[in-house]
Amino acid sequence: MTDLLSADELERRLRAVGAERYHHLHPYQLRLQSGGCSRFEVEAWALNRYLYQACIPQKDAIILSRMEDPALRRAWRQRIVDHDGEREGDGGIARWLKLTDDLGLDRGAVVSGRLALPATKFAVNAYLTFVRERSLLEAVASSLTELFSPQIIKTRVAGMLEHYDFVTPETLAYFAARPAQAGRDSDFALAYVKQHATTRAEQEAVVAALEWKCDMLWAMLDALEHAYVHAAPAPGAYRKLDAASFGKAA
């Protein structure tokens, strides 16, 4: 249990985490991609997930601020550019707003986060705290869910286009850009953790960081499932009354 894993063994451990704990297995994701969600449930998903998208450049800037090597910073800063874009209307956050716009959600309400579930906000906040307070190695490792995102994006996009007539390829522009970016970023982060986890304890911390991140993504879907499938949204969170007030059929 204390022997150093080979780089290949570490990668196998990390990929096993994804196979078991990534949110591609979550019931809400399965509903979303199979046409089982109502339009309202798709809206709630997009509205809540916006807060996660919006925090990513802040998360990456925290990681950047902890890197002492300019070469490492040069590689990592591209993530911030990908999400914030080169100009107004460009980048991942703007493309996520294209999704929420097309779903008829009020942009001001989305950006403010005021209709999001408290559990979504707590999860996002926990992510920022994690990358600020854990080791740089663990902060980098927590990004490794991108190893698994190209596959879930492919399944999600195909499923949403097939099952929801209110979704077009333009609506889902966010997802078109991500797989190539995620592939490049996860290659870099995987090489980094293989190189910099030089003790078994550090390797276990890397695995645990990826588990933590999977749990955080899972918790966001749990909150959606509780609020919109099994029970009811917390007071103040998005409900059909809000949808109606945005001028759409509720």
Next chain:
Amino acid sequence: MTDLLSADELERRLRAVGAERYHHLHPYQLRLQSGGCSRFEVEAWALNRYLYQACIPQKDAIILSRMEDPALRRAWRQRIVDHDGEREGDGGIARWLKLTDDLGLDRGAVVSGRLALPATKFAVNAYLTFVRERSLLEAVASSLTELFSPQIIKTRVAGMLEHYDFVTPETLAYFAARPAQAGRDSDFALAYVKQHATTRAEQEAVVAALEWKCDMLWAMLDALEHAYVHAAPAPGAYRKLDAASFGKAA
């Protein structure tokens, strides 16, 4: 004392801080630019100041991580690019290493910081803590020393080229790039604080943040002056013995 200042009055207050407290008035700076420093004292200045240069992208990434507006982040992130460059050997940090290389300082020793004065390290650390813990407004305001840097750079470069035969324009390449960048950045930061300091208390906090930053730059030169002019460097800090070990005349 509680009336809101006009934007112009606030700018006058900020410029007055520079006139009174910026390190263009510090005796070590005056010695440096007038040929009063020995080569060894120039080396000690460059070696210590490297730690300040090296912290700047980390400082700016902390500020970036605290900005919630993608448009604001797009403007601010250029500062990180300016210092880290587009590739190995490019950017402000690499240009500062050109200066320390040309002075014959061992690059590994410079980058490690192991020969820098403890007071230099404390000042740099205090700067990172300041931008992390104070308000975003104060963090932005602390960058406003760049309002004054083009003038000190002009004086410093002219003086060093005139008085030190071991300094060439190539040695000072760092300073050639900075005035235009500093002008752009300080215009942006000045407009930001004028717009976002909306109470007199916030305006006073902006002024105090700039005073704090001037004090921090001043303290770095005080430490150099104490160690290398009036007294002696702290144990472990750069001394002529180190210069000799780098293969230069001590």
